[in-house]
Amino acid sequence: MDLNQLEAFLTAQTKKQGGITSGQAAVIAKFWKNHRAKIRESLINQSRWENALRNMSWRVDLKTQSKNVDQINTPVAIVELELGKNGQESDFLCLEFDEAKVNHVVKKLAEIEESITSLTQST
Template sequence: MADVDAAKSLSGLLNGIAQKLYYNKSDVTEELLQRELYAHLSREEFRSLHERMRGLLKSIAAADMDHAQLEAFLTAQTRRQGGGGLTVEQAAALSRFWRSQRVRVRESLLAQSRWEPGLRGLSWRVDIRTAAAGGRGEADPGGPVALMELELGQAGQDSQFVCLEFDEAKVNQLLKKMSDIQESIDGIAHRT
């Protein structure tokens, strides 16, 4: 009976950690979890257990471990020497938890990593203005103009549209900035 209670408490702890980390439930606190699940442990004992489970769960989620990776990871954790390892029961609870929550945690991590509003679509074209259309004070009334329409939106909301107009000089500036950004990204990617 004690093993069943221990398994339920650990399952509750893992769910509580996931609620706070991945599902934005700020009312799930470390103190609440201790009071409800591990009242018999000292504050330090609980904090140690909580941090260990939190760290393991974050590692598993960050790697988005499949079943084989998870089993290898948990086996390695149970074989660790010196008090930092897992018991077989803890490994089983982590395995059960991850199998049931993997998809939901992954979706939450993806949602947290998106910028809002996001770019839903982009369309563009290049027009040539005629002399008759250039009467609005443009320097080159007959020159090319690039028109770009951005479709922006947040999840669950209607799109908003932004229309941008660029002359040849502005297009060249934009291309230069994009080239600079690409060089910066390449520099960072090659350093790591």
């Protein structure tokens, strides 16, 4: 709820029979303005059932050893994900992608972006 919506809601509540007083509305508005970010974060944390992505890092390495000689000096993308819930220890997941897998992931991400764009433009 942005500040305009809050003011409209509180105004409606003060005009409603058995509603709140204008003083109570002022206190609620002040509280909301001072603590809106904390309230939002708290609601988000309460609504999560599963782990969330806390951090992600990536790098590109070159293979220096391999069972197959043709794979030496080929680029490899290393992606490290930190997953967890607030107040709990994190789990770390390390993924390794060769060039074909990176291209596949990029293609899938482009498809996801297209789907999101088409859904948001149609509403």
